[in-house]
Amino acid sequence: MTPIARLLRQGVGLRYAATQNTKDVNEAYFVVHEVMTDAFARTGDRDRDLGSSLACALVRRSRRLANAAAIV
16 A cells, blocks of 8 residues: 555544544544645655644644634
């Protein structure tokens, strides 16, 4: 299996985890898209599990939302 195929296979689980975390399908798909795009750009780096990348992206999202709420 190619590195791209291995990354693509993780998509379903990432979308499920992101949806459970955000409670918003659209927002979850945007976060997963960010993670997958970054992974595709770095396919040559190594074959990796994207779970930690998703967790970091969700933390960044939460911080952005908290900052936006503090400004309003």
